[in-house]
Amino acid sequence: MKKRYAVCGVSNRAMSMFIGPMLNTFTNHCEVVGLLDIDARRHTICKDKFPSLADVREYGPDDFKRMVAETKPDVIIVTGRDDTHAGYIVQALEHDLDVLTEKPMATTGADCRRIMDAEAKSKGKVTVTFNxxxxxxxxxxxxxxxxxxxxxxxxxxxxxxxxxxxxxxxxxxxxxxxxxxxxxxxxxxxxxxxxxxxxxxxxxxxxxxxxxxxxxGPEGELNPKKEDGRHCSTCEVKQDCSYYTRWSTRSRNLNVKDDHLGAVGNMRPTEAYSNYRPDACIFDSEIxxxxxxxxxxxxxxxxxxxxxxxxxxxxxxxxxxxxxxxxxxxxxxxxxxxxxxxxxxxxxxxxxxxxxxxxxxxxxxxxxxxxxxxxxxxxxxxxxxxxxxxxxxxxxxxxxxxxxxxxxxxxxxxxxxxxxxxxxxxxxxxxxxxx
Missing domain, CATH: 3.30.360.10 (Dihydrodipicolinate Reductase; domain 2)
Structure with a gap:
């Protein structure tokens, strides 16, 4: 009998590490029944990549309870941005569901305690995928x-x-x-x-x-210019940045891997998920x-x-x-x-x-x-x-x-x-x- 899985965080990691293998290698054991994410565009990208998911239900970040009620999953897979992990893990345990979460399980010790306390009261269990x-x-x-x-x-x-x-x-x-x-x-x-x-x-x-x-950060010794808000794809001083030129040429831009919120492949900034760009300047003062x-x-x-x-x-x-x-x-x-x-x-x-x-x-x-x-x-x-x-x-x-x-x-x-x-x-x- 197939287990039913719902995915919280339709990231690149979710697609490559979990959804793809479930659909291709473990298809006799797994069924994807729900996709939850902050950005509907990620649902579209995921379904374009995996057409067999066309009829799978989609949910926003606050729709966890509705997703569980409508799709009746056995397991929740948590693969969103790190600070979202604890909330979905705790909610899953409160519904007596098992959880597979990528590392880190949470971002603070306090959230770890929340998770362990919830697990102690739950029929579900947490598995952290330390590969x-x-x-x-x-x-x-x-x-x-x-x-x-x-x-x-x-x-x-x-x-x-x-x-x-x-x-x-x-x-x-x-x-x-x-x-x-x-x-x-x-x-x-x-x-x-x-x-x-x-x-x-x-x-x-x-x-x-x-x-x-x-x-x-702004005090980095190789910072070519102290100015916040730059992005590699449009930066006027990128040819003076050793971190950029080490991995790029004038005709080929640095393609940063981003498992969670970045673009798939080489999306243009205007196409990126959630108004997010994975090419922010490494010398910004917000770091x-x-x-x-x-x-x-x-x-x-x-x-x-x-x-x-x-x-x-x-x-x-x-x-x-x-x-x-x-x-x-x-x-x-x-x-x-x-x-x-x-x-x-x-x-x-x-x-x-x-x-x-x-x-x-x-x-x-x-x-x-x-x-x-x-x-x-x-x-x-x-x-x-x-x-x-x-x-x-x-x-x-x-x-x-x-x-x-x-x-x-x-x-x-x-x-x-x-x-x-x-x-x-x-x-x-x-x-x-x-x-």
Missing amino acids: YRYAPIHTKIKEMVLDGKLGRITSVDLNWYIDTYHGASYFKRWNRIRENSGGLSIHKSSHHFDLVNWWIGQRPVEAFAFGALNYY NIEDTYTATVRYDQGALLSYSVNFSVPYEGYRLAINGTKGRLETTEFHMPARVPFPTPVQTIDYFPLFGSKETIHVVHREGGHGGGDPVLLEDLFLGPDPKRPYTILSGSLDGADSIGTGEAVWRSVKEKRPVRIDEVLSGNLTLSSK
């Missing part, structure tokens, strides 16, 4: 930890690098406003914190961090998030995380080391090799027993988004978890809350210059200090 867990390298790391290769985990070093194409994109669109995204310590770093939490099987307790806006963080996180079983992320690096990827009482593993990833200005090796894992010789572990890589993780995640979502997998990989609301709680604790620590406990954040009672 990074499913990449073959990442599942192999989990298996090595579970097999005891490292012993008791004592510390983790994770340095994440976002290149000047991807990094700048966050400052061209809605993410650059903290109220929309929670800041990049939540919108992006929640992915990274969840990976560490899952790998080591421990819960975060406390974070201390530093952060800054070093590259973007109120950071582009650089370093943080230390303490875990409930004694492990310590040393984390950094930088959103303006010449290449994209990460460097990871996990230390334990029996050994250490290391791995380096170069993401999007086509954008890296030098040859990159295939990612492997180096394992160093505490007493013994190094092993290099090669992993079978897969096609698909997020390092080959997306296709396997979708199978778990729409076919049920793989019964042959000996460990849990799908994420629930507590996983989502731990990742967001860590991200908010990092930001609050930056602002308040103090260690911040995760349970403070998730209690929902914090107000930002005026320090």
Whole structure:
């Protein structure tokens, strides 16, 4: 029997990650029965892309109750802008419906608490689609930890690098406003914190961090002109902007990927969704998030995380080391090799027993988004978890809350210059200090 799905937020992510696979790969298991969005144009774009949805009912942002009454879904998929997630998740749980939500589950610890409280009273459950867990390298790391290769985990070093194409994109669109995204310590770093939490099987307790806006905003050193309101497609000084010219020529404009509110393909600004443009200037003064963080996180079983992320690096990827009482593993990833200005090796894992010789572990890589993780995640979502997998990989609301709680604790620590406990954040009672 097919499950019935309604989609809240008809974004590019919704179409590529969920609606397309449901209609094409999992058609015997799924039926899309409702589309809800702030902009009717997105319904049109979605139905043009997927003609089989022509008769699916459409709803506005305040029509959730009516949508549920009329379409009778079994599951709500939440894929709108980050700050809309919590409202639809809570409403779904109040109707005893299951929820699939992209990360981050919410943008604040207070909203995470709302979600967990609603879930405790509901017959429905929340699944957070942390696709990074499913990449073959990442599942192999989990298996090595579970097999005891490292012993008791004592510390983790994770340095994440976002290149000047991807990094700048966050400052061209809605993410650059903290109220929309929670800041990049939540919108992006929640992915990274969840990976560490899952790998080591421990819960975060406390974070201390530093952060800054070093590259973007009006004080960015490469800002060609201090003037708000510019857009790449019409900017008179774009040929003096290194972030633009690195990825564009005079005849080919930078095409920024936007999963949520941007244009499909290369829509002209007048055709964009909701009067929204994904090519705003990365040097605008309205930007109120950071582009650089370093943080230390303490875990409930004694492990310590040393984390950094930088959103303006010449290449994209990460460097990871996990230390334990029996050994250490290391791995380096170069993401999007086509954008890296030098040859990159295939990612492997180096394992160093505490007493013994190094092993290099090669992993079978897969096609698909997020390092080959997306296709396997979708199978778990729409076919049920793989019964042959000996460990849990799908994420629930507590996983989502731990990742967001860590991200908010990092930001609050930056602002308040103090260690911040995760349970403070998730209690929902914090107000930002005026320090």
